Amino acid sequence: MASSERTIMAIKAYQNQAEQLVKDYLLADPFIPYTSILSGLFACKMVYDLTQLISTFYFKSYAGLTKIQRIEWNNRSMSTVHAFFIAALSLYFVFWSDLFSDHRLAGLVTFRSSPLSTFGLGVSVGYFLADIGMIFWLYPSLGGIEYIVHHSLSAIAVAYAMMSGEGQLYTYMVLISEVTTPEINMRWYLDTAGMKRSSAYLINGIVIFFGWLVARVLLFVYMFYHVYLHYDQVKQMHIFGFFLVFMVPAVLGIMNLMWFGKIIKGLKKTLTKRQ
Known part of the structure; x- marks a missing residue:
């Protein structure tokens, strides 16, 4: 042979x-709840360490950063990788998979799940736990109380959907909003690298504006419209799951609108300086 x-x-x-x-x-x-969370935690640690290693050798500006800036640099890389993973998986389940389709599978849409959908949520729980841990450890350097509220609510809702199998469709709808995270992180990288007046910074700001409008404003409206159309199924969920379906997206939606206002002001300020 x-x-x-x-x-x-x-x-x-x-x-x-x-x-x-x-x-x-x-x-x-x-084993899915345990292996997926551990996988998420392990992936976060691996990405954090690889970012630190690669940045030390290939980014000259990295060595000139303060200790807390280097930690945030690595942390944002971790959140970017998670965002790509969970946003892609969320888009697949919400718009392309048959799992949550109204017409292709029997049973209530609010009680549908699969090994892959549950595993994906567990990985996300692992990320949120890792990030919350770092935020508390270095508070308030990596984010204030608004980040703790955002991550805590997200972790609770995602963990419940993972463990119970209820409301996974709406959990994935909300997680699509992670598609804006890479652009937010890129804005920080450009600012830290002293490129605030560059064309890349302006283009990034415009992308953030449209991405935020679609993924964190209009998509939340669509989610609540979907809940309205399927309310007869939603009300059959456990009372805690029923509460999470309304409370978590509502709070996150309000926070998204507040941040969207800041994005608009920042974009206006950047455009004004270029005139």
Whole structure:
């Protein structure tokens, strides 16, 4: 047997073992809540350390930052990776997957879940726990009380949907808003690198404006409209889940509107300076 064929067979064997491991443990129903949260925590630690390592060698400005700025640099990289992961998964489940479709699956939409949807939420819980821990540890350097409120409510709602299987559709709808996180983090990176007057900073601000409008304002309106259309199913949820479906998006929506006002003021200020 040629060496290339043996290599291919070895790769396939390892692939089959990996798939079996994922099926038997990571996505096995009894273990999903634990393996997913641990996976989220591990991923956060790995991204934080890799960012620190890569930035030390490839970004000259990194060495000139203060200790707290380097920590925030690494922390924002961690949140960016989580945002890409959970936003992509949320868009898939909300708009493309059959899991929460009204017409393709039987049963109440508010009680539907899958091993993958539950695992994704668990990874997000792991991230929120890691980030809240860092915020408390360095309070208020990484964020004030508004960040604690935002992350705490998000963690509670996501954890409940993960553990109970209730309201996962609405949880993923809200998590689509994480699509704006990379742009917010990029704005901080540009500011820290002294590029506040660059064209990239202006373009980033415009992207934030439109992204925030769609993902954190209009999408929340759509979510509440969906709840209204499916209220007969929503009211069959456990009282705590029913409460979370209305309370958490409402509070986060108000916070999003307040931050949106600041974004508009900041964008106006930037455009005025360029005239």
